Amino acid sequence: MTGQADRRLVLAGMGATLAAGTLWGRARAAEPTRRFGYAVVGLGSYATNQIMPRLAECEHARLTALVSGTPEKLERYGSEYGIPATHRYSYAQFDRIRDNPDIDIVYVILPNSMHAEYSIRAAQAGKHVMCEKPMAVSAAEAEAMIAACRQAGTKLMIGYRSHFEPYNLHAMEVARSGVLGPTRIITSEHGFYAQPNQWRLHRPLSGGGSLMDIGIYALNAARYLAGEEPVEVSAMEQTDKSDPRFATVEDRIDFHLRFPGGALASCVSSYNSNHNAYRVHGQGGWLRAEPATSYTGHQMWVHRDGETQQVRLPTPAKNQFVAQLDHLPEAIMAGTEPRASGEEGLRDMRLIEAIYQSAREGRAIKLTA
Secondary structure (H helix, E strand, O other), X not given: OXXXXXXHHHHHOOOHHHHHHHOOOOOOOOOOOOOEEEXXXXXXXXXXXXXXXXXXXXXXXXXXXXXXXXXXXXXXXXXXXXXXXHHEEOHHHHHHHHHOOOOOEEEEOOOHHHXXXXXXXXXXXXXXXXXOOOOOOOHHHHHHHHHHHHHHOOOEEEOOHHHHOHHHHHHHHHHHHOOOOOEEEEEEEEEOOOOOOOHHHOHHHHOOOHHHHOHHHHHHHHXXXXXXXXXXXXXXXXXXXXXXXXXXXXXXXXXXXXXXXXXXEEXXXXXXXXXXXXXXXXXXXXXXXXXXXXXXXXXXXXXXXXEEEEEXXXXXXXXXXXXXXXXXXXXXXXXXXXXXXXXXXXXXXXXXXXXXXXXXXXXXXXXXX
């Protein structure tokens, strides 16, 4: 790809729709006869403010059941979304979903330490699984989730919404296309100020601090921008243990990834400073996104041939949430692996464990395939 075609891809943002097809593949299946039913497990802020409202916009999915430990939430959201009482479950009743043919997929949106249990139980009930990231609190749990879904013959997908967001798809395509030259440096910084008294600050529920929560965005972005898996990680933690928020979890971890193709990634994960950005530097230019992985408002710039221009992409027919929710039914119909599969989540979990080990031991950790 040279000349004017290069410039269109990099500066005009014409590659976004190509990225969705060429990087990941598209499901090809007959038109569905019905919309697949999701049961949402855990009615916290993300579920009720981001996921549940978007299901009404889906082409291949709909909300059919709710699971919560709070009767008031079941009543409120059940009434709001027209979910009959027979399709509202407490956690104690969860396994009864097996007998509900209106539930095809279970979306687990619970504290991290509960992901593995409810994903495995959903698979054992014969349901496909969408699980929020991080996939689990250990690689061993992630492996058990994959094994349970494989044994049950159900699909497992992890909620990496950025894999369905046009600017991120475009960044992947530009970084991997070679139009900026071979990638040499990636920076990926994600963080926010964590308010006290949240489950995410309690290790038994979260499994860790900022790295498990917001740092996974920095990690996953570095991987999908590099287009390959790292062979070495090193990390350093900075946490003020006098801050009561960090009695059991870490605040900031800076970590570095070395990739086999020669690229180095420098990443920030923080609970005390605001970051949502990444950059890709090649021999022939750079790409910058900020905000990079937010819910809305993505912005991107590309510098090449001495010129910096902002990339402006058309509004997609489906936003990242709707596209993610529709993708799992599409994969089920096509009999293909979901784009953000359980194996994708497992790769992040293994790297998170290596990052924690490096920070704890003060040394670089070599990685095996």
